[in-house]
Amino acid sequence: MVSKKKMSDSNKINKRFSLELKGAVLLFLYYLAIALVVFSKGILSSECLFFLGKASLLQIPELDKIKIFGLTFPQVPFILTSFTALFKFRFGPILVSILGTSILFYKVTTALKPRRFYSKLYYCILATFLLHPLFVFSAISGTSLYASLLFFYLFIYNLLKFLKTSATYNVFVASLYFSLLVFSCHKFIWLILLLVPIIFLFTVETLPIAKDSFFNKLIIIFNTVSLRRRFANKLLALNMVLFALPLGLMVIYRLLNEFYTGSSNYYLDHSFENLFPIFQFNDAKLSYFKQLYPIGFYLNHYTLLKTFIIAPLPFFYLYISRNVFLSVLIFGVLICLVEFLSIRYSESFVAIQFIAVFILTGWALLSAIGTYNYSNFYSNALVVITVLQIMTGVFSFVSGTIADDKNYINALVSLCTPEGYQQKDxxxxxxxxxxxxxxxxxxxxxxxxxxxxxxxxxxxxxxxxxxxxxxxxxxxxxxxxxxxxxxxxxxxxxxxxxxxxxxxxxxxxxxxxxxxxxxxxxxxxxxxxxx
Amino acid sequence: MFTLEYSYWFDYMLPGLERMSLPIPLGGTSNHFVTEKLRELGKWDPFNVTEDADLGIRAFAKGYKVALLNSTTYEEANNEYFNWIRQRSRWIKGYMQTYLVHMRNPFKLIKKVGFKGFFAFNFFIGAIPVTFIAYPILICLFIIYLFFDGASIKEIFPPWVMYISLFNFFAGNMLIVYINMVAVFKRRYYGLILLATLNPVYWLLHSISAYKALWQLIYNPFYWEKTVHGLTKIGFKEKNV
Missing domain, CATH: 3.40.190 (D-Maltodextrin-Binding Protein; domain 2)
Structure with a gap:
C-alpha cells in the first residue's frame, strides 16, 4: 500500500516536471518565433547592439581585449552573450535572452509545491509569460533584463526559503545569486541596506528564548550578557554570509577598475563600458518626453502607481498573505527599494526590472513560504487579476516613454495588422x-x-x-x-x-x-x- | 583557525570530491576499511608520512569508491605554534611524497585514474605544496608592485598578465575566505566567522611549514615529525589550578 502511494506520488512529480518542461520548451519556441519576425524587421534594442558592438571589437587584433572583456558592464549578461556574438551571430544575444526567460519560467513553476489549484496557478504564470509585455520584452530584446529577472528570482526564493527553514545551503546559494544579480544590474546593491532590518528581525526570532512577543525577546537579549553575545555573533555571521560575497566582489571589481584605468567608477561613468552615461535623461530630454507622452511621463515618476498598474497581481498576493509577517515585510522592502532608486537616481526613470521584481517576489513567496489558504474565490480572482495585469502591462508599455520598449511594442502590435511595421534605422x-x-x-x-x-x-x-x-x-x-x-x-x-x-x-x-x-x-x- | 580549516575540509571539500567522483585523500583520524580490501591495496606505505592520502589515491586507482559518513570526529586543535608547524610540515611533506610517488610515470597514472582523476590529483595533491611555497614570493612581488613602483616587474609581465594575476589574487583569496565563513556558519560557530578574514595570514604559516617540508623531503624524507597531543588539556588544567 505504502509503495503504491509512493509510486503514485513520484508519478505525479514526474508528470508535473514534464508539464513544466513542456511549458518552458513551448515558451522558448514561441519567443523564438516572435523574435525572428521582429529581428527580420531590423529591430534591435540599444543594449543588444551595445553587446554586439563590444563583442565585434574583441575581434580587432590591436585592441585591448582585457579592457573590453573585463570592464564592459553589465558583466554577466555581456559574458553570456559575447560568446555567441564572437561568431558575428547577430541573433546571439536574443537567443540567450530567450533561453534565460524560458529558464526563469521553468524555475518559477518547478519551485511551486503541489497545492490546490496548482494547474490554475500554472496556467496563470504561463499566460503572464506568454502575453505580459514585460516578459516578452525580456525574452526577445536581447538586453540584460532576463539576467536581472532570473537572478533576482533565484536570490529572493532562496532567501525566503532560508528565512523559513534556516538551511545553510539556501543562504549560501542566495548570496551567490545576489552576486550575479549585482553584476547584471548594479542598482540592486542597494537592496543590502533594506534587507539588514529583516536579518535583524530574523535573528531575534530564531534565538531560542521562551517568549512570544518580539519586544520581550529583544529586552531579554539586550539584558543578558550571553544572549547578547550570541545575538551579535549570529547577526554579524548572517550578514557576512549573505552580503560579504557580493560586496567583496564589487569592491574587487572597483579595485581592478582603479588599477587598470585609474578610476574605480570607470565601469559606470565611462560610456565605453556602459550604456548608462549615454542614456541618462537630461533636462532637455525630460521636457521633450513630457510634451510627447504626457501620461507615460507622469506615470514614470510615480513609481508605486506605475508598479501597481504594470503588476497588480503581487498586491493581491500581499492581500491574501497579510497574516504572514515576512511577506508583508518583503513587499515593504521592495516598495522602499523602488522609491529609494527614484530619489537616488532622479535623473533617470526606475528601470522596468524593478517593477518586475514585484511579480517575481509574489511567485517566490508562494513557493517558499506557501502558507496561503486558497479558497475557490481567491483562485478565480487570481485568474481575473492575471488577465487584468496583462492588459495594464500592455497599456503601460504603449504609453511608456522608453524608445526601445515602444519599438518592440509597435512591432508586436504590427504582427496583428496587415500593413506590418518596418523599422527605419x-x-x-x-x-x-x-x-x-x-x-x-x-x-x-x-x-x-x-x-x-x-x-x-x-x-x-x-x-x-x-x-x-x-x-x-x-x-x-x-x-x-x-x-x-x-x-x-x-x-x-x-x-x-x-x-x-x-x-x-x-x-x-x-x-x-x-x-x-x-x-x-x-x-x-x-x-x-x-x- | 583550526576549526575553520577542518569545517571547510570535511564539510565542503571532501564531500565535493566525493560528489564529483574524484580521488579523495583520506582524512587521518577516522577511516574504516574492509580488511581484505586494505590488504589487496597493499596496506599503508610505511615510508609515506601521509599514508592515508596515498591510500586514498591507490583505492581510486583500483576502482574503489571512498564514501563519506555523515558524522563528526572531534579532534584536538593544535594550539601551540611550533607544534603546529611540525604537524603541518609532516602533512605537506607527505603530499609531496605522494605526488612524487604517483607521478613517477604520469602516463601510467592517467591509465589508472583517468584524465579526470589525473587532473584532480594534480590540483588537490600536487598543487597544494606548490601554492604554499609560491605564496610568500607572490605576496612579496605584489607588495613591491604596490608600494615601490615595481617598474622592473611591469617590464617582466605584460599588462594582461598583471590584470589576470590581480583578479586571481583578489577574487581567489576572497572566495576561499568566504567558503571558510560558510563552513563554520553551517556548524553554527557564529563567533568564528570574522576570524576567516585572517586566513591569508594563516596561509603564511603554512608557507613556513611548506619550506620546512621541502627541506626535509631532500635531507630527511622519511622522518616522522611528531605532534604533541593533549596540549589543550594541559592548558585547561593550568588555568583551573
Whole structure:
C-alpha cells in the first residue's frame, strides 16, 4: 500500500516536471518565433547592439581585449552573450535572452509545491509569460533584463526559503545569486541596506528564548550578557554570509577598475563600458518626453502607481498573505527599494526590472513560504487579476516613454495588422556603407558611441578606435593612417560623448587635410580623407 | 583557525570530491576499511608520512569508491605554534611524497585514474605544496608592485598578465575566505566567522611549514615529525589550578 502511494506520488512529480518542461520548451519556441519576425524587421534594442558592438571589437587584433572583456558592464549578461556574438551571430544575444526567460519560467513553476489549484496557478504564470509585455520584452530584446529577472528570482526564493527553514545551503546559494544579480544590474546593491532590518528581525526570532512577543525577546537579549553575545555573533555571521560575497566582489571589481584605468567608477561613468552615461535623461530630454507622452511621463515618476498598474497581481498576493509577517515585510522592502532608486537616481526613470521584481517576489513567496489558504474565490480572482495585469502591462508599455520598449511594442502590435511595421534605422545605412569598404581601407571612429554601427556592420576593413594605440596619431595626422572618418553630427546627442567630433576636425583642417563628406544623417557624418 | 580549516575540509571539500567522483585523500583520524580490501591495496606505505592520502589515491586507482559518513570526529586543535608547524610540515611533506610517488610515470597514472582523476590529483595533491611555497614570493612581488613602483616587474609581465594575476589574487583569496565563513556558519560557530578574514595570514604559516617540508623531503624524507597531543588539556588544567 505504502509503495503504491509512493509510486503514485513520484508519478505525479514526474508528470508535473514534464508539464513544466513542456511549458518552458513551448515558451522558448514561441519567443523564438516572435523574435525572428521582429529581428527580420531590423529591430534591435540599444543594449543588444551595445553587446554586439563590444563583442565585434574583441575581434580587432590591436585592441585591448582585457579592457573590453573585463570592464564592459553589465558583466554577466555581456559574458553570456559575447560568446555567441564572437561568431558575428547577430541573433546571439536574443537567443540567450530567450533561453534565460524560458529558464526563469521553468524555475518559477518547478519551485511551486503541489497545492490546490496548482494547474490554475500554472496556467496563470504561463499566460503572464506568454502575453505580459514585460516578459516578452525580456525574452526577445536581447538586453540584460532576463539576467536581472532570473537572478533576482533565484536570490529572493532562496532567501525566503532560508528565512523559513534556516538551511545553510539556501543562504549560501542566495548570496551567490545576489552576486550575479549585482553584476547584471548594479542598482540592486542597494537592496543590502533594506534587507539588514529583516536579518535583524530574523535573528531575534530564531534565538531560542521562551517568549512570544518580539519586544520581550529583544529586552531579554539586550539584558543578558550571553544572549547578547550570541545575538551579535549570529547577526554579524548572517550578514557576512549573505552580503560579504557580493560586496567583496564589487569592491574587487572597483579595485581592478582603479588599477587598470585609474578610476574605480570607470565601469559606470565611462560610456565605453556602459550604456548608462549615454542614456541618462537630461533636462532637455525630460521636457521633450513630457510634451510627447504626457501620461507615460507622469506615470514614470510615480513609481508605486506605475508598479501597481504594470503588476497588480503581487498586491493581491500581499492581500491574501497579510497574516504572514515576512511577506508583508518583503513587499515593504521592495516598495522602499523602488522609491529609494527614484530619489537616488532622479535623473533617470526606475528601470522596468524593478517593477518586475514585484511579480517575481509574489511567485517566490508562494513557493517558499506557501502558507496561503486558497479558497475557490481567491483562485478565480487570481485568474481575473492575471488577465487584468496583462492588459495594464500592455497599456503601460504603449504609453511608456522608453524608445526601445515602444519599438518592440509597435512591432508586436504590427504582427496583428496587415500593413506590418518596418523599422527605419538610420545607422543601418552607415553600417551598410562600412560593410562595403574594401579590406585595405582604414576607418577612424570612436567606439564609445559608434557601437550601433559596429554591431550592424559585417565589414572586413580595418578600424582605428579609441582603444587602439594608433588613435591619437590617426586623429592628428589622418592623411597618413586612415581613409575615412566617422563622427557624430553637429548638435546630436552623441556629440558630447565622442572623442571625435567637429571640434577635433577643426584641428585636422588646420593641418590642411582635405575631407569630403560622403554620407550624413541626423546623427552621423562620414568623411573621406582625400590623399 | 583550526576549526575553520577542518569545517571547510570535511564539510565542503571532501564531500565535493566525493560528489564529483574524484580521488579523495583520506582524512587521518577516522577511516574504516574492509580488511581484505586494505590488504589487496597493499596496506599503508610505511615510508609515506601521509599514508592515508596515498591510500586514498591507490583505492581510486583500483576502482574503489571512498564514501563519506555523515558524522563528526572531534579532534584536538593544535594550539601551540611550533607544534603546529611540525604537524603541518609532516602533512605537506607527505603530499609531496605522494605526488612524487604517483607521478613517477604520469602516463601510467592517467591509465589508472583517468584524465579526470589525473587532473584532480594534480590540483588537490600536487598543487597544494606548490601554492604554499609560491605564496610568500607572490605576496612579496605584489607588495613591491604596490608600494615601490615595481617598474622592473611591469617590464617582466605584460599588462594582461598583471590584470589576470590581480583578479586571481583578489577574487581567489576572497572566495576561499568566504567558503571558510560558510563552513563554520553551517556548524553554527557564529563567533568564528570574522576570524576567516585572517586566513591569508594563516596561509603564511603554512608557507613556513611548506619550506620546512621541502627541506626535509631532500635531507630527511622519511622522518616522522611528531605532534604533541593533549596540549589543550594541559592548558585547561593550568588555568583551573
Amino acid at each position: 538610420d545607422d543601418l545605412v552607415f553600417a551598410k556603407f562600412v560593410s562595403r569598404l574594401p579590406t585595405n581601407e582604414v576607418l577612424l571612429a570612436d567606439d564609445d558611441v559608434a557601437y550601433r554601427i559596429f554591431a550592424m556592420t559585417e565589414s572586413k576593413c580595418r578600424v582605428i578606435t579609441q582603444q587602439s594605440a594608433l588613435f591619437t596619431d590617426a586623429c592628428t595626422d589622418p592623411k597618413q593612417y586612415v581613409n575615412y572618418i566617422l563622427i557624430p553630427q553637429k548638435g546630436s546627442v552623441l556629440e558630447k560623448y565622442s572623442k571625435l567630433n567637429h571640434y577635433s576636425l577643426l584641428s585636422v583642417n588646420a593641418r590642411q587635410v582635405n575631407l569630403s563628406e560622403v554620407l550624413s544623417n541626423k546623427d552621423w557624418v562620414m568623411f573621406k580623407v582625400i590623399k
